[in-house]
Amino acid sequence: MAENSVELLKKGVKNPERAIRYVARKLGDRAIDFYGAAHQTFHRHPDQAELIHDFVNANDEFVLVVLDACRYDKFQSVIGDYLDGEVSAAWSPGSLTPEWGPKVWDQQYDLTYISSNPIIGNFEYAPRNNDFGYETFCAADHVSEFVDAYNFGWDEDDRTVRPEVMTDTALEVAARDSPTRMVVHYLQPHLPFVGENGFSMIPLEHKTDVDATELTGQERTQYLRETTEITVREKVEKGVTWQEELEYNISVTDNELRGYRPLLEQGLIEKADIERGYVGNLKLALSEVRRLARRLDCPVVVTSDHGELLGEWDRYEHPPIRHPTLRRVPWFRVDSIETDQMVNNHAPLEHQEKDIDDESVERRLESLGYV
Numbered sequence: 001m002a003e004n005s006v007e008l009l010k011k012g013v014k015n016p017e018r019a020i021r022y023v024a025r026k027l028g029d030r031a032i033d034f035y036g037a038a039h040q041t042f043h044r045h046p047d048q049a050e051l052i053h054d055f056v057n058a059n060d061e062f063v064l065v066v067l068d069a070c071r072y073d074k075f076q077s078v079i080g081d082y083l084d085g086e087v088s089a090a091w092s093p094g095s096l097t098p099e100w101g102p103k104v105w106d107q108q109y110d111l112t113y114i115s116s117n118p119i120i121g122n123f124e125y126a127p128r129n130n131d132f133g134y135e136t137f138c139a140a141d142h143v144s145e146f147v148d149a150y151n152f153g154w155d156e157d158d159r160t161v162r163p164e165v166m167t168d169t170a171l172e173v174a175a176r177d178s179p180t181r182m183v184v185h186y187l188q189p190h191l192p193f194v195g196e197n198g199f200s201m202i203p204l205e206h207k208t209d210v211d212a213t214e215l216t217g218q219e220r221t222q223y224l225r226e227t228t229e230i231t232v233r234e235k236v237e238k239g240v241t242w243q244e245e246l247e248y249n250i251s252v253t254d255n256e257l258r259g260y261r262p263l264l265e266q267g268l269i270e271k272a273d274i275e276r277g278y279v280g281n282l283k284l285a286l287s288e289v290r291r292l293a294r295r296l297d298c299p300v301v302v303t304s305d306h307g308e309l310l311g312e313w314d315r316y317e318h319p320p321i322r323h324p325t326l327r328r329v330p331w332f333r334v335d336s337i338e339t340d341q342m343v344n345n346h347a348p349l350e351h352q353e354k355d356i357d358d359e360s361v362e363r364r365l366e367s368l369g370y371v
Helices: 002-014 016-043 048-058 072-081 097-104 163-174 217-226 232-238 242-247 260-265 271-293 358-367
Strands: 062-068 085-091 109-115 143-148 181-189 300-304 328-334
Touching: 048 062, 048 085, 048 097, 048 300, 048 328, 062 271, 072 085, 072 271, 072 300, 072 328, 109 163, 163 181, 163 271, 181 271, 260 271, 271 300
Parallel strands: 062 181, 062 300, 109 143, 109 181
Antiparallel strands: 085 328, 300 328
16 A cells, blocks of 8 residues: 555656646545445445355356446346346445455355456456455456456457357357356446447547558567557557557556547547447347347346446546445346247357466556556
8 A cells, every 4th residue: 555655646746737636536536435325325235245145056057147337227228128037236345346356256156257357367466556455366266167258259359358259158158068157247338339339449549630550560570579668649550459568568658548538528429429339338248148048048147246437426437436326236137038048059168277377467457457
């Protein structure tokens, strides 16, 4: 904590205007935390971690679907178009994945965890900017099998693990002769928006005056090997992909120029575009959850690790604050009439060993600002 404070002080000295905004935001965070605590005291939503543990322990076979950054209200408004079932709200123990993971998966579980989020993986994750009450967390150490979809299923063009990859992988696991005990952690509706009404989260990619000079072949390899830091403009001009940022350990110095707020500030999108893009991502995920559920012969529940702020209290994404929109997540029991409608024709997935390259995963997390 002391080291983090020193780093924050150094950044404040270099950029006093950002320091002032940071202090104002922190004061606002306290008010939001109080509001969140009051909301939970009044509504008494059931504890999500307890619901998950009860569901896992009560069933010999099951599938728990986790939709990353899925808001309860948006889920409730569209789920009826995809699956029948019983939807209710639960209270997540975290406002972002690094806070949620260790609080939910805190025991040993006889199940297969398929993850598209590198925070939930075979990697000793150590929080950098926040104190969540732990030094390191490795989700793979808490389950009998971990399937690293974010390593083999990453789409370089879309900069995510697409939901169809997750569904196919889950069906391959379900095709085994052994009982199906599985968690499927989709990255959608989390950014980036790749569904209907999707758009790039980098402002420069919305403009036509960027001098794109993408490199190819040996020249490109040499550039990537010799580069340690780039700006967002250089990233767009050179066509540096997110995968290359990770592979060559390249940091983006002005990373704050990516995301909802800079797009809004530059007039490239409106608030309504954010909601449309978010819901489009959610619908894309739900179409794949439906494809999965209808080929399973076991109880299925859909939930989320946390929600997403789309402008509430002038906040976006999922910062470490206890806002009800971040903590209130769906708990949806898929009706049994939806399952076992179709034959699972996927070939069984071979057992996944826990042999992921820690260094490559750490670079990926660093690019996300998590280490």
